Amino acid sequence: MPIRVEEIDSSKLRVVFRGFDQEHTDELLRRVAWDYLQVTRKQEVWADHRLKLEQRVAELEAEVNSQRDEFTRALAERDRAEEELRARGAALDAEVEPLQRSLREHEGRDEMTRALLTAAQRSARGMRESVRSECDALLKAAHRLLAPERSRARVHE
Numbered sequence: 001m002p003i004r005v006e007e008i009d010s011s012k013l014r015v016v017f018r019g020f021d022q023e024h025t026d027e028l029l030r031r032v033a034w035d036y037l038q039v040t041r042k043q044e045v046w047a048d049h050r051l052k053l054e055q056r057v058a059e060l061e062a063e064v065n066s067q068r069d070e071f072t073r074a075l076a077e078r079d080r081a082e083e084e085l086r087a088r089g090a091a092l093d094a095e096v097e098p099l100q101r102s103l104r105e106h107e108g109r110d111e112m113t114r115a116l117l118t119a120a121q122r123s124a125r126g127m128r129e130s131v132r133s134e135c136d137a138l139l140k141a142a143h144r145l146l147a148p149e150r151s152r153a154r155v156h157e
Contacts, residue, residue: 016022
């Protein structure tokens with residue numbers, strides 16, 4: 001059990017002829033030495049523990065600084081990438097605009113081409129029917145003109 005400060009009092013030592021009782025004094029000094037040794041050991045343990053804590057704090061601070069630097073680099077990289085993407089987006093927008101205009105022009109041409117094609121097909125059908133009718137009429141006329149000649153040719157046979 002640790003010694004209390006009140007117990008380290010010379011007035012409590014037994015006095016004998018020529019001074020203090022040596023056995024009692026030695027016991028008190030042993031107890032004081034023991035407590036002093038315990039305090040010294042605790043101080044050494046605490047000093048060691050403090051040193052370890054200081055080292056750990058230094059390690060953690062170094063890690064925090066490293067992570068802060070890494071985070072700063074990552075933010076800078078993100079900002080650079082965002083700027084690149086903005087620039088690339090603007091360039092693509094600039095490319096898209098003329099393409100959209102060209103597409104609208106081609107769509108207009110496509111509509112006209114389809115209308116023209118439809119009209120040409122309709123006209124070709126009409127011409128084909130007209131030519132067919134004319135050919136049929138010519139063939140009938142040719143048959144009528146040749147009918148008397150055929151009759152004569154049959155007679156001569």
